[in-house]
Every structure is written in C-alpha cells, then in structure tokens.
Amino acid sequence: xxxxxxxxxxxxxxxxxxxxxxxxxxxxxxxxxxxxxxxxxxxxxxxxxxxxxxxxxxxxxxxxxxxxxxxxxxxxxxxxxxxxxxxxxxxxxxxxxxxxxxxxxxxxxxxxxxxxxxxxxxxxxxxxxxxxxxxxxxxxxxxxxxxxxxxxxxxxxxxxxxxxxxxxxxxxxxxxxxxxxxxxxxxxxxxxxxxxxxxxxxxxxxxxxxxxxxxxxxxxxxxxxxxxxxxxxxxxxxxxxxxxxxxxxxxxxxxxxxxxxxxxxxxxxxxxxxxxxxxxxxxxxxxxxxxxxxxxxxxxxxxxxxxxxxxxxxxxxxxxxxxxxxxxxxxxxxxxxxxxxxxxxxxxxxxxxxxxxxxxxxxxxxxxxxxx
Amino acid sequence: xxxxxxxxxxxxxxxxxxxxxxxxxxxxxxxxxxxxxxxxxxxxxxxxxxxxxxxxxxxxxxxxxxxxxxxxxxxxxxxxxxxxxxxxxxxxxxxxxxxxxxxxxxxxxxxxxxxxxxxxxxxxxxxxxxxxxxxxxxxxxxxxxxxxxxx
Numbered sequence: 001x002x003x004x005x006x007x008x009x010x011x012x013x014x015x016x017x018x019x020x021x022x023x024x025x026x027x028x029x030x031x032x033x034x035x036x037x038x039x040x041x042x043x044x045x046x047x048x049x050x051x052x053x054x055x056x057x058x059x060x061x062x063x064x065x066x067x068x069x070x071x072x073x074x075x076x077x078x079x080x081x082x083x084x085x086x087x088x089x090x091x092x093x094x095x096x097x098x099x100x101x102x103x104x105x106x107x108x109x110x111x112x113x114x115x116x117x118x119x120x121x122x123x124x125x126x127x128x129x130x131x132x133x134x135x136x137x138x139x140x141x142x143x144x145x146x147x148x149x150x151x152x153x154x155x156x157x158x159x160x161x162x163x164x165x166x167x168x169x170x171x172x173x174x175x176x177x178x179x180x181x182x183x184x185x186x187x188x189x190x191x192x193x194x195x196x197x198x199x200x201x202x203x204x205x206x207x208x209x210x211x212x213x214x215x216x217x218x219x220x221x222x223x224x225x226x227x228x229x230x231x232x233x234x235x236x237x238x239x240x241x242x243x244x245x246x247x248x249x250x251x252x253x254x255x256x257x258x259x260x261x262x263x264x265x266x267x268x269x270x271x272x273x274x275x276x277x278x279x280x281x282x283x284x285x286x287x288x289x290x291x292x293x294x295x296x297x298x299x300x301x302x303x304x305x306x307x308x309x310x311x312x313x314x315x316x317x318x319x320x321x322x323x324x325x326x327x328x329x330x331x332x333x334x335x336x337x338x339x340x341x342x343x344x345x346x347x348x349x350x351x352x353x354x355x356x357x358x359x360x361x362x363x364x365x366x367x368x369x370x371x372x
Numbered sequence: 373x374x375x376x377x378x379x380x381x382x383x384x385x386x387x388x389x390x391x392x393x394x395x396x397x398x399x400x401x402x403x404x405x406x407x408x409x410x411x412x413x414x415x416x417x418x419x420x421x422x423x424x425x426x427x428x429x430x431x432x433x434x435x436x437x438x439x440x441x442x443x444x445x446x447x448x449x450x451x452x453x454x455x456x457x458x459x460x461x462x463x464x465x466x467x468x469x470x471x472x473x474x475x476x477x478x479x480x481x482x483x484x485x486x487x488x489x490x491x492x493x494x495x496x497x498x499x500x501x502x503x504x505x506x507x508x509x510x511x512x513x514x515x516x517x518x519x520x521x522x523x
Contacts, residue, residue, distance in 0.1 A: 160428045168423070175427070176418065178434025270496035273433060294500045296418050306423040313424065 001042075001340040003137060005096045006069050006088060007054030010110050013087040015050075021077055021084075023048040028124070031076070032131035038075075039068035043135040045128035045142070047103075049120045051110055056100070058137045060343055066090060093336065097141065097329045104145040105152040105321055106159060113158040113314045118149050137339065141332065148328040156320045161310035165303045166197040168310070169277050170204055173245055176275045176296055183244040184208040187228070188236060188256060190218045191249030194279050198226055198247070210243065212236040214250070237261065241268040246276045248284035256284040263292055277303070386461035393454035394479075397447045398514055401486075404443035405511040408504035411436040415501050437500060440507060441493055448486050455479055478517035485510040 008021055023031050028046055035044050035055065043058040055073075059065040070088075074081040081088075091099045102108045106115050125142045128134045134142075153159050162168040170180075177183050185206055187198055190213050198209070209228035213219035216230075223230045231239050240246065240261070250256055262274070271294050278285040278299040290297040414430045417423070430436075458479070459469045470476075489506050492498040498506075 157425060157428075160425070161423070172418070172423070175414070175432045176434070178432045178438075267496070271499035273500065290419065293502060298421070302421045305421065309424060 001058065001060045001137075001343050002065075003093050003096050003141070003336060004057050004059070004066065004069075005054055005091045005099055006057070006066060006073075007047075007052060008084070008087050008089070009052035009054070009108065011108075012089060013084070017084060017087055018051070018053060020079060021053045021073060022050075023053065025123075028127045029131040032128050032133040034076075035069070035072055036131075036133045038072045039065055041065060041069075041133075043138045044133050045124060045138055047121060047124040049117065051117075052103070052108075054103075056096070056138060056141075058135070060347070094329065094333045097332050097336070098325060100141065100145050101148050101325045101329050104149040105325060106149075107318065107321055107325075111163050112311070112318070113160075114163070115149075115153065115159050118146070122146065137336070140335070144328060144332050148325060151328075152321050152324050155324060156317045158314055158317045158321050161306075161313060163307055163310055163314075165300070165307060166200045168303050168306045169197050169247075169298070170200045172296070172298060172306075173201070173275050174204070176273050177244055180204050180206045182207045184210065184242060185245040185247060186210045186212065186231070186236065186239055186243040187222065188212050188246065188248040188284070189214075189250035189280065190222050191279055194247050194249040195222070197277065197279070198222075201245075202226055206245075210239055212239075240265050244272065244274065246274070246285075247279065248277070249279040250284050251280070252284060253282055255286045256280075257289070258286045259288040259292065262289050262295055266292065266294065383461060383464045386457045386464065390454055390457040390461055393450050393457065397451040397454055398518075400443050400447035400450065401511060401514060404440050404447060404507055407436050407440035407443060408507040408511075411440060411504045412501065412508075415504075433500070437503075440504065444486055444489055444493075444507065448483075448490060451479075451483055451486065455483055474520035475517055478513055478520055482510060482513045482517065485513065 008018055010018070023046055025048070028048065032044060032046055035041065035046065035057075039057070040059070041057045042060045045056040047054040047056070055069055057065065057069060070081045073079070099108070104118060104121055106113045106117055109117050121142070125134070128138065162171045173180060173183075180201065183206060185198075185201060185208070187194060187209065190211075202209070209223075209226055210231050211219050211223045211226070211228045212231040212233050213222070214233050216232075219230050219233075222228065240257075246257070248256060257276070262276075266274070273294045273296065276285055276289065276295065276297045278297065281300065283299055285297055285299075287297065287299075289295055410430055411433060414427065414433055414436065417427045417430075418433070458476075462471050462476075463469045485506065489503060489510065492506075493503055
C-alpha cells in the first residue's frame, strides 16, 4: 500500500503553468470521484490553490497508479503531461507525510508561516469527504496535519507578526489603539500603498474614514470607493484633533505636518494616542513628532524594516518547526506501516479464501501454508 | 499595670479593617504597577520601532492604560479607607489622630501621589508614559512603607 502525492507548486512552476493544471473549486468534488474511478485509487484528495495543485492518493493494489494519475491530469486538462514532467514532484509514504505537514504548517508557502493554506486544506479535505474519496488513511493523515499545524502555530513564532507593509501598519494600529472599530482615520494624499493600507483598515472594521487631497477629484474617487468623508485640503489640519490614525502619502517636497502642530493638537484630543503613518517620499511628517508623548510616527522605511525583521524571525523558527513536524510525521509513518501490514494480511486472507473455493481440502491447506 | 489590649473592642475592629484594606490596596496597586511596567516596555518598543517577539507577546497600549487606570481607581478608595481606619485606631491608642512616624508619612505621600495620578488622568493633563512613571514612583513608596517603622 502506498501513500503518494503528485503535485506542482510555486517553487517548481510559474503561474502560467500552474493555472493550466488547477481545478475550479466548484468542480473539485466531482473531479475527486472521477480521479478515484479513473486511476483505480483506494483514496484520493485534490488540493488546488493559487500556489499549488497537489493530488494525494492511497493505492493498495496497482503499481502503475502514478501513470494513471498523470494520464488523468493529461486528459482532464487536455495537455501533454510529458511536456511538464520536470515541473511535477512525486513524494511517497514518509516523504509524502512530511511534505503535507510542511504545507499545512505554512513552511512550503510563498510567505513562510502564512496560514491561509490551512483553511484551503480544510476546504479540500471537506470536499474530498463530500465526494467520499477519503478513507481511513487520508482522514487520519489530514487530521494529524491540522493538529501539527496547530501545534507549530502555538509552540513557535512561525506565524507571528505581519509580512506586508500594510498589514504591519494595521497590526501597529491595533497595538497602539486597542481596536479599530470606533477609531477614525484621516488619509492625506492618494498613493497606491496608502490605498492598500486603507483597504486593510476597512477590512479590519475601522470606524470612520476621512479623505483629503490637493486634487479634489482624486479625493472624491477615493472617498467613493471606501465610503469615506471628504475634507477640503485647506482645512485638513482642523480635522487632525478628531482622528486616531493619520496616513499621509502626498507628493509635497516640504513637511505637511510639523512637531509644533501635533504638540498643540494633543491637549485638544485629551492626549489620546495618535498613530501617524508617513508613506510619502520625501516625508510629509517631521521626524521629531515621534518624540512627543502618545504620538507614534512610522515612515515607509520603519514599516519595511519591521516586515524584514518578521521574515527573519520566522526563518529563525524553521528548526523548531521541523522538530515538531519530524515527531508528528514519524509517529504517523509508524501507524501507516502497521496499517499497510494489516491491509496486506487481509488481502492475503481474501486471496486464500478465493483460492479455497472449489478445491480439494489437501490443496487448500497446501496453498494456505504457502501464503502464510 | 495591665498592658493595653490593642485588639479589644473598637480598637480591634479598626486595626483589623486597617490591615485588611491596606493589604488589599497594596495588592491592587501591585497589579497597577505591573500594567505600568508593561505599558512602559510596550511604549518603548513602539517608539524605537522594535517590533519583535516581546512586542507581539505584550498586550496593546490601550488595554494596559485602561487596566492601569482602573486598578488605581479601585485601589485608591481602599487606601483611603485604610488610612482613615488607621487614624481612628491611632486616636484610640495614642490619643491623637496624627502621630509622626515613617509609615504614616509614607502612607499619606502614597495617597497624595495616587490622588495626583487620578486627577491628571481624569482631567487629561497627563496620559500614558508619564502616568505610568508616576505609578511606578508610587509603588516605590509602597516598598519603602513596607520596610519602614510604624512607631
């Protein structure tokens, strides 16, 4: 009995190739059934995400099932698999278990420690169960993978911190202000990075958004997209007292906000913490602003440095993650070997019974002796 | 001459009340000081852009500030009750409310510092880092009071 994974991912193939082999989420249930029948598999599961297409299979009898899987992929996607053979990887038994655990823990993701894959795996497992193509082996394997991912996430720092400028800014805002639900943000200027950040803030449920820009049309465009309130550029300084986050990304060659302005503003806002994100180059906010109590100023370099540090921190955690994965995969592999032996014995017993039908007693006992 | 029984009747009641409330208030102020320390660490990390493991593990500034303020708000009336019961007890055994000894001086200073903290926090004259620093100063007075004489 073999446990195998046949797959293609972001490390072995670019998106142009990966997209040719991907499966539509709504078709996965049907495709799972079709694969089981076509490739004569005992159990199978398809994991198709934007970064990978992987087919997990358990086969008890046929030795050429990998060719069957490849042929299935060729026929289903109407492609010649031999053209892409070097893009595919095949892992068997222990290697397959280790690979799945690494994927589940986000160690095989484009961004190390990214946990979105775990939800995608849960969905793939749910689909496979719906299509009744999983059995004792895959059910146990995936449950173990989810447990291992949970352990890795809680016992190590692999998924801690944020790994993009906008998510770092959102995380900082939460750490300074507690939550974003009842908070107000003022967006000065309409840069691309700023837009992404605003989108993230919106997703996290920021209370109110105010937008200002030198060009009123741009402010109107941004305001309509994020259902924000427009503040005339000439008057934006009067709005500073009522906001908790300021995001600036203007093209101004001089400072737009100075230390004295913020200093005189703080008593008006009862010294409530103020988070300023300066995404502009040249900078819009005087750096001395950060020296004021309850004011936290981050520019684009500070945010990028935080991203780099988080990635480095995650990389340092790899050894600890591999230790957890090794223990879990070793444990599962032992169980898999025992299960394989049990299945083989059962098959041998089945053959014994089949041989026994219609044969004289002496011949049956002779055959049974040979088999056992 | 019979020795004076400090624990009989009203004296005993006030002494017990004093001991219970002072212990309780010190415990609450200890929690407040813990919040203040964590606040100062987190604030320092944020100011110096050191977004690492400790930053991720520590609670957000808003919650730390809120718990710090609430703990002081809870501890202050208990401390007031403790000081009042202490005064009454001293009056019973020494004949005067005010008896200059280090512990009394520390207790009154402590009360004044916490009153100041509550005042500046409520009137929004100070917030965050400076309030946390004041709170740590007050906790130093508690430590000094614990090791001082009450005679």
